[in-house]
Amino acid sequence: MKPTSPAPGYAFISLPERVDRQPRPPHAAHDRRHEATYSGTLRLTWLAEQPIHIGTGFKRLVGDRNARAILREHARLGDVPCIPGSSLKGVLRARFEAVTHSCFDPPKHDVRVKIRSSTFNERGITHAILNADAVRGFERTCRSPGPLCPACALFGALNLRSRLVVTDARPAAPTLDSYTIPEQFVPNLHHVGRLRVRESDNVLEIQRLHGRKFAVGRDERPPPSNYAHAAAQRQAQPQRLEVLPVGTHLHSELRYTNLTTAELGGLLAALGLAPRSRLKIGGGKCHGLGRLFLAEHTHRPRGKHDDEPLDLDGCAHAFARSPACQAANLARLVALHGEDC
Template sequence: MQEKNSFYREIQVVPKQAIPLSEESGHRRFVPSRLTGWMTFEIVALQPLHIGDGLLAPPEALDLPKEASLVKAFVRRGGTLMLPGSSLKGAVRSLVETFTHSCVSKSKVKRPDDWGECTYNPRGHRGKLCPACRLFGAMGYQGRVRFEDVPLLEGQRVVHRIPPQYPPRPAPDRRRYYPCDRVDGRERTWPLEVVQPGARFAARAAFVNLTTGELGLLLIALGRGRWELCLRIGAGKACGMGAVRIESLHIERVRPEQAFRAFAVEAEAVDEAACLEAALPLLREEVLEELARGLNPEVCGG
């Protein structure tokens, strides 16, 4: 792990552990021995948070003080601020890729095959997938975790400025992450519409045919277990923005063979401790220890 500047750190990429996809990891049937269900939780902002809709708007049109002629607007649906499910899924996947032996996906940087993006041919079900691709999906293979769009429950909005941003320039053999206590100190000139720390969002995710270990990986990325990671979501991660904490997490599973025989689905609690224990063989624990130091709630303002 190397440190090349003041506001991010890098983690060495390792060869992926890709294996052929099993019949139980498909979508054609519910597997009784695997976990199918959903989880609900709240997302609490520990730092200013912004996910843009791609538009610039006058602040008065957003009911904000006129502190700039135009600001980058927060994404909305029906007038309500929201975190897109795709943004949340991407943040969770990025963490899982980092602390497991997974490929480096969706990157234009040329990398050797042993850690380049997984490939899968749905015709004949040929190909090998790493832990992250088996969980979240790959080209030709639908992931088995789905995050819904996340509406804002409560929170205050302000205009917040950050330094000009530039495209990431990753090294071919390293992953980059942004510790909460490291901040880009350049002049702040870009105005954004943000929600302030303390804002709360109501989230829901569904999962299908997961092993206990795969669900354990998901839980670790959501801050469970002894590492207590914070997610970083949205813009300005290098500028003291984007840290969130997961609270009030509740997980339930259904037994499909029972659900199809009854009108009312009876959900069961999931043994969270067993899932975390089953995930241990899949982890790069030294990386998790490093991430826990930089993404700890106390460091991120929680």
């Protein structure tokens, strides 16, 4: 069957042919410094190139009696809005996974999920299901002391501590703004892979995943009146979000322990530092939110009293030549998350 065109707002990066799980390398540990590995701290200054919304699940009512609205709150540290280190690390991990032969968290398989599609709904097809074969071998099953994929070896797995610590990113001048986007739905399962209609029970069956999903989306918001119209047609409510405004600078630290040159290179790719790219983080990424750029960094090796520049080219080169690297996927990630994602 001809695949339906994926909804705008996201793109896919192919899965590797296989997950490359290897016995745990001795340097994937915290017990001591290992030879030919690096430890240190990167001080990072991030720039919000689009408004950023990291949701907490909390909402509050704003406005007066004539125009009440629900505002979805942004994450805070105490009273100060921030990007939690866990959110940043999650994005870095997803990007590192995409450019290496790593495992991932696929959508649930063998569970019937309701779909919104006039084409299919008209034909009486209301549910989709992901075939177990579509994800076999890619599921996140790495656990120490068993073999580990490149991402689990670096970012941690069951029984294995991560060799990276990412601190909360705090704004230099904390302010919050509000921003309205259309109501967000859980993405339609039938957009994530190659599919066929299973005749026995009239369900759409995803037989093969397009890959890992990455959000892309410039701000192409129609005027609010069109918005309201589109929302009414879909019986959807526009969502008002608390956001860090464009131009916000945020500071965080990334501490790393016992990384090989190739691992450091993979991390620099995930950070969008070498090669250069942007991160997309938080809510509303398909609607012109979430683009984060690593504007500045300094680097201090562990045990040193002065900053030393990182050999960006050397690390990037070592990563590109390492068996962990998926060069085509790295090129795709950089192309997807360029200046206008």
